[in-house]
Amino acid sequence: MQGRSPLAPSAVRRVVRAVLEGEGQRARLSITFLGPLRMRRLNCRYKGLDRETDVLAFTLEQPDGSSLGDVYVCPAVAAREARARALPLREELIRLVIHGTLHTLGHQHPDGPARERSAMWRRQERYVEALA
Numbered sequence: 575m576q577g578r579s580p581l582a583p584s585a586v587r588r589v590v591r592a593v594l595e596g597e598g599q600r601a602r603l604s605i606t607f608l609g610p611l612r613m614r615r616l617n618c619r620y621k622g623l624d625r626e627t628d629v630l631a632f633t634l635e636q637p638d639g640s641s642l643g644d645v646y647v648c649p650a651v652a653a654r655e656a657r658a659r660a661l662p663l664r665e666e667l668i669r670l671v672i673h674g675t676l677h678t679l680g681h682q683h684p685d686g687p688a689r690e691r692s693a694m695w696r697r698q699e700r701y702v703e704a705l706a
Contacts (some may be wrong), residue, residue, distance in 0.1 A: 575601045576674045580649060580667065581607075581667040581668065585664075585668070586671055587703070589668055589671045589672060589701075590603055590605065591677075592681075592701065593676065596701065597676075599679050600639070600640040600641075601640055601641040601642070601643055602642050602643070603642075603643040603644070603675060604643045604644050605671060606645070607646075607649055608647070608648050610626040610651065613630070613646060613651065614627075616630055620632070626650070626651050627648065627651060628651040628652055628655060628670055629645065629674045630645070630646045630674070631643060631644070631646075631673075631675075631678050632645075633678045633679075640648075641678055643678030644676075645671065645674030645675060645677075645678060646674070647664075647671060649668045652667050652670055653666075662706075664706065668702060669698065669699075672698050672701045672705070676694055676697065681693075682694060683695055683696065
């Protein structure tokens with residue numbers, strides 16, 4: 575884990591372990607907290623979107639079926655989202671760690687309004703309810 579976050583490293587590890595165990599998957603993940611400028615640069619470079627975002631996830635499948643993954647979370651964007659939705663910042667950060675972890679395991683969701691009705695979103699929210 576790198577970068578500063580209002581979410582304790584032990585909480586991040588607990589969340590990632592719970593998702594991996596719940597999904598019955600093996601993976602080695604790094605969770606990095608970035609400022610808005612660095613997140614914007616990553617989003618532009620790898621997704622072609624010149625704006626900051628809340629979470630990005632990258633995966634490299636291993637020959638043994640496990641995964642290596644990098645999850646990047648932007649606490650500044652998370653704080654804006656949490657305020658807009660009247661949620662505690664800690665809950666939103668946990669949601670983003672879960673979201674990124676699920677992406678590294680191969681889960682996907684559509685863009686737009688259908689995102690919050692997707693199977694991935696429902697799975698994510700079950701973890702949030704259990705872990706936040």
